[in-house]
Amino acid sequence: MARDLGVREEPETIAGHPRGIVTLFFTEMWERFSFYGLRAILYFFLIATAADGGLGLPKPTATAVVGVYGALVYLLALPGGWIADRVLGARKAVLTGGCVIMLGHVCMAVPVGGAAAIWAGLALIVAGTGLLKPNISTMVGRLYPDDDNARRDAGFSIFYLGINLGAFAAPYVVSNLAADGRWHLGFGAAAVGMALGLVQYVRGARHLRGTGDAPGHRLTPRERARFTRGALTALAAGAAAMTLWAVSGTLTVDRFTVALTLLTVCVPVAYFAYILLGDHGLTAMERSRMKAYVWLFAAAAIFWMIYDLAPTVLNDFAATRTDLRMFGFSITAATTQSFNPLMIMILVPVFAALWVRLGDRVGAAQKFAFGLFMIGVSFVVMALAADLAQSGRISVWWLFWVYLIQVFGELSLSPVGLSVTVELAPRAFRSQMLGVWYLSFAVGDAIGGQTARLLGHMSQPMYFTSLAAVALVAAAVLLGFAHRLRVLMGERREEAVTGPA
Known part of the structure; x- marks a missing residue:
C-alpha cells in the first residue's frame, strides 16, 4: 500500500x-x-x-x-x-x-x-x-x-x-x-x-x-460502481444459496463448518494457481521463489492446525483432566490460555538475539522445520499427559510445559514467516502477500477444528500421537528439502522477530 x-x-x-x-x-x-x-x-x-x-x-x-x-x-x-x-x-x-x-x-x-x-x-x-x-x-x-x-x-x-x-x-x-x-x-x-x-x-x-x-x-467512479455491483451480486448469490440449503432441510452446523473448511482450503490453492499459472510478468527467479514459498506455506498451515487447538481441545483437557491449582491457588481452565502470551513476552528478546547471532547460517526452511518439530514434541508430551490422565486428574503444569514447548516452535516459525513472505513476494503481488501469509493461519485453524472428530474413533493419547506424527514427518520432509528450497529462493536472509499475531 x-x-x-x-x-x-x-x-x-x-x-x-x-x-x-x-x-x-x-x-x-x-x-x-x-x-x-x-x-x-x-x-x-x-x-x-x-x-x-x-x-x-x-x-x-x-x-x-x-x-x-x-x-x-x-x-x-x-x-x-x-x-x-x-x-x-x-x-x-x-x-x-x-x-x-x-x-x-x-x-x-x-x-x-x-x-x-x-x-x-x-x-x-x-x-x-x-x-x-x-x-x-x-x-x-x-x-x-x-x-x-x-x-x-x-x-x-x-x-x-x-x-x-x-x-x-x-x-x-x-x-x-x-x-x-x-x-x-x-x-x-x-x-x-x-x-x-x-x-x-x-x-x-x-x-x-x-x-x-x-x-x-x-477506486475510480467506474471501478467503484463495478465493485458495488459485484459485491451485491456475491451477497445475493450467497444468501440465495444459504436459503436453498436451509429449505432443503440438510443444513446443519456440522455441515456448514465442513463447507467453510473446504472453502478456506480452496482459497490459497486457487490463489497460488493464479500466481504461478497466470501471465503476470513474473521473472524466472520470482516464479522459483513462489514455488519454494508454497512449501513453507504448507508447513505453516500444519503448524497452525495443531497450535490453534489451544482454545478447544487443550482447553477441554484443562477443564476435564487437570487439577487446576497453581502455587496453591485455583484457576479457571480458560486461564491456561494466558500461558502462551506470557511466555511470548519473556522469550521474544531471546529469539531476537538468537537470530541475529545465527545470521544466514540457518535458513527459513530449517527454522520452519524446527517449529514443526517443536509443535510435534508438544503433542508427544500431550499424549503422555493424556495417558496419565486416564487414571485421574493430573497437574495443570503439564499444560504449562506443553505451551512452553509450543512457544519455542512459534517463535521459530511465525516471525520468520512474516519476513520470508515479504522477501519472496513477486513485485506484482507485494502488497497482497502478507494477506496470503495469514491464509496459512486460516487453513490450519479450519482443518484443525475438524480433527476433533477423530476423538470419536480413537483415544486421546492416540489422537495427540497422530497429530504429533503429522508434524514430525512434515518437519523431517522440510528439513530434507531445506537445501533445495534455499536454491529455489536464490538468496540468503536475516529475519527479525516481531512476535505473534
Whole structure:
C-alpha cells in the first residue's frame, strides 16, 4: 500500500517514537483483549447445556465452529486490506472494524435472541476483525519515514507487546466473569474492552497526523460502481444459496463448518494457481521463489492446525483432566490460555538475539522445520499427559510445559514467516502477500477444528500421537528439502522477530 502523502516528516514523539504508536498500541491491546477473551470461553459456551446457558453443541461440532471462526478472521484479512487500500483508507477501516467488532460482542452479551444472536455476533466479529487486523499493522509501519527501518522495527516490537498484554490479561478476566454460567457477562467484558479501544483510538487520532487517512489506490467512479455491483451480486448469490440449503432441510452446523473448511482450503490453492499459472510478468527467479514459498506455506498451515487447538481441545483437557491449582491457588481452565502470551513476552528478546547471532547460517526452511518439530514434541508430551490422565486428574503444569514447548516452535516459525513472505513476494503481488501469509493461519485453524472428530474413533493419547506424527514427518520432509528450497529462493536472509499475531 502506498504511503500517505499527508503524513508529516517530523511528528510529535514520545521516547523517540511518533506519539501515534501509543494510540495504536492501546487500540490493538484492547481489540486483542476482546478477541482472546471471547476465544478463551467460546468453546465452553458452545458445549454448555441450555440449562447452563450454553448452546449444547457436541464437542466435535464446537471445536469445528471455533476452528472456522478463527479461520474466517484471517481469511477476511485479504478483502479487509483491499477495502482499506481502495475505498476507506486504513484509519477509517480500523475505526469501522472496531465498531463492528463491538456490535458483535454486544449481540452476544445481550441475553435475548438465543442462538441467532450468537451466530450474528460471531459473524460481525469476523467481519470487523477482517477490517481492523491487517490495517492497524499497516498504520504502525506508516508512522515512520520510509528509510527509518530501525525505529520501525522497534515500533513493531512495542506494538506486539500490546497484542500480548491484551492476550495475557483477557482469559483470566473474562473467564472469571463468565464462571458459573454467566456467559453473557464474559461476552460483555469483551465488548467493553473493544469500546475502550475505540474511545482512546478516537481521542488519540490527532497523534496519527494523517496516517491512513486516504486510500493508497482509491477506486475510480467506474471501478467503484463495478465493485458495488459485484459485491451485491456475491451477497445475493450467497444468501440465495444459504436459503436453498436451509429449505432443503440438510443444513446443519456440522455441515456448514465442513463447507467453510473446504472453502478456506480452496482459497490459497486457487490463489497460488493464479500466481504461478497466470501471465503476470513474473521473472524466472520470482516464479522459483513462489514455488519454494508454497512449501513453507504448507508447513505453516500444519503448524497452525495443531497450535490453534489451544482454545478447544487443550482447553477441554484443562477443564476435564487437570487439577487446576497453581502455587496453591485455583484457576479457571480458560486461564491456561494466558500461558502462551506470557511466555511470548519473556522469550521474544531471546529469539531476537538468537537470530541475529545465527545470521544466514540457518535458513527459513530449517527454522520452519524446527517449529514443526517443536509443535510435534508438544503433542508427544500431550499424549503422555493424556495417558496419565486416564487414571485421574493430573497437574495443570503439564499444560504449562506443553505451551512452553509450543512457544519455542512459534517463535521459530511465525516471525520468520512474516519476513520470508515479504522477501519472496513477486513485485506484482507485494502488497497482497502478507494477506496470503495469514491464509496459512486460516487453513490450519479450519482443518484443525475438524480433527476433533477423530476423538470419536480413537483415544486421546492416540489422537495427540497422530497429530504429533503429522508434524514430525512434515518437519523431517522440510528439513530434507531445506537445501533445495534455499536454491529455489536464490538468496540468503536475516529475519527479525516481531512476535505473534
